[in-house]
Amino acid sequence: MKKTYFVLSVALSAVVMLTVALRPSDLKDGFATGTPEIKSISQLAFGPNGILFIGDSKGATIYAVDTKDAQAVDASSAVEIKNIDQKIASLLGTQVQNIKINDVAVNPVSKKIYVAVTNSDGTATVLKVDGTTLVPVSLKDVSFSSAMLSTAPAVDAKDGRGNSRRTASISDMRYSNGKVLVSGISNKEFKSALTSMAFPFTSAPQDMATLEIWHAAHGRFETESPIQTFTTATIAGKEYLIASYTCTPLVLFPLDELKGGQHIMGRTVAEMGSGNQPLDIITMKKGGEDLLVMANSNRPVFKVKFKDIEAYQGKLTSKVTENYATDGVGFVSLPVMNVIQLDKLDDTKMVLVQRKTNGDLDLFSNDRSL
């Protein structure tokens, strides 16, 4: 009987702890109201409850900002803003050649689209799509917390000419299961680094892993390379980081192996062609099938079926076939070219920023191409 009570009490404690752990207010532990000193905005990503993560490459810092945009909606609405770059330039009081769209992120709760924009003088700002127009997202007197990337040299570290050495660039950022994952590219050393930060941010050491990849052809060369973009997904019941590199391969890493100081070998599942850079990776669904969708600098948008990736569960070090380039995980080129930003509006709709053949830059949602 005692044993039964014990089991019940443990179960009850676990439920209480889980409930407490998931309480929205706890997500804002460490938040304070103020104006974050954001030096640049390279990446945007959303966590739960309308918390927007801002990746600041120049400041080597991740900011978590409470947007208060936490009203859940049942379904996303179709979105279309033609000539979004011209609209943004006009609303900011400048010309289109002076602004750059750095990233687009969808708040998964409200389905609102956020756009990071940088002016030619380096001033960065965030706008939110509101129907057919855009509104500024205030970053003054907001509730926020921040965490500095621990790999960055000290703030006062200077080179011989007095320039700051803190120059790691944030190539991508995602929130996944209580952690903010950040891939970084150093402007000096050629290395692979992925940092995992517990959220809410704590002063505990961050987990930083170096990720080594195995060259696809011949299983002969091992190498490091910086990650250009990544996402996380469950494949055959296991959580994976799916990363695309500056040297083009698509590589899988089991998330449970990404621990501080670890050096992990990934498994290359595909090479996506030459002269091309992957820009964004998202996960989508169609007809009950899970899909990986990639936007590319010099290729159409690619679609890869997760079941095909699952079928590629060979041993890490096994030599892949000579003609791997064509035998690797199959991918389909969607009839969508020149997509410079891509995010998931919901499971079946994507939001894209696309340079049209007439030169226009449009933002729109799409549920037909998959």
Place this chain on the structure above:
Amino acid sequence: MIVRFSIENKIEIRLCHVRNLIFFVLVSLVSCSRSENSLEEVSLQWQNDRATGVIIPVSRLQNFSTDSVQQLLEVRIHQSDTIGNPIFGTWYREDDIIRFEPLIPFTRGLTYSVFYKNTSIGKIEVPLADQARASIVEAVYPTQDTVPENLLKFYIRFSQPMREGESLRHVHVLKNGKDTMNVFLSLDPELWNTNSTQLTLWLDPGRIKRELIPNKSQGIPIEHGNQYTLVISENWLDKQGLNLKEDFTKSFFVTSRDSLSPETSTWTMDVPDERSVEPMEISFNRESLDYGLLEEVLQVIDEKKTTLKGTWIVDEEEKKIQFVPNAPWTAGSYTIQVESILEDLSGNNLNRPFDRDILTTKAKVPKTFYELAFRIKPSIKASK
């Protein structure tokens, strides 16, 4: 008014210090009068050479109420043919002025109109920056004119902060006068230092890494035995909106692939005398190393495990580095600690080559630091 007064009074107070008190009072009165006059006009607010706001005297606004600032006042780009939309920004009321700070600074070369109740009450023109202050390319690294065919990166250093995100439109590598195309990796964001004065450009690593599809299909970006020219176009704008003063070119010859890690055991040192502030020199066995990393991966540690303060100077086409101490050398043993992340021109670092052929190259046991020791002998005078 707060902003304008503080600036003008500072100027006048300086004048008064070199003249006399009576003159100061007179000048201040004149200054106040000028301020009152100038406050009749809409004017710009400047911070660090950027037009960060517009100041509107309340006297220009008839029947004005503070509550209606955002409803009745607007700033738009001045266009002769159409009426632009209101610009995003924040309004502030301070005494007898209204201040508008746009979300991003006003753009040089553009004109803006301030509207009150849909009627223009003033125009402001943001002047172009002074062309005499245009940026130049100060240096390109590697500085030597011969590089291995698996060269991984160029560093380009400018005299002023440059516009980011457009480097590949302005930097090209020519072979026989023709663009080689796709030599550099397109990265977003680009790799700049925090001041936007130094850019790192990678030659496409997918084409450099042996046996990858880009390497097999397109070949290596620059090939052994050929002459190339790096061209940086004057069309590149700096953050002030000014073109570079002139085009920059650098010619270089390409030699064979370098697939070996630098070996610290082959480096030599030139040790200074006790009590001098002469530099301690390290030569890298005639090999050029990565300029960007050389600036920050070395330190000199004394017998008490204290890191010496001083300056590192990269020299002789990055084949040598000098350490000039802040304080004179004292006799004793020293250690030079070198972080293993130090790379040569081909991305081979002290621990591992850029891409290791597992069939022919044995992996090293990785270390965080490599160390070199040297000793400064007591001078004869001191030992007596």
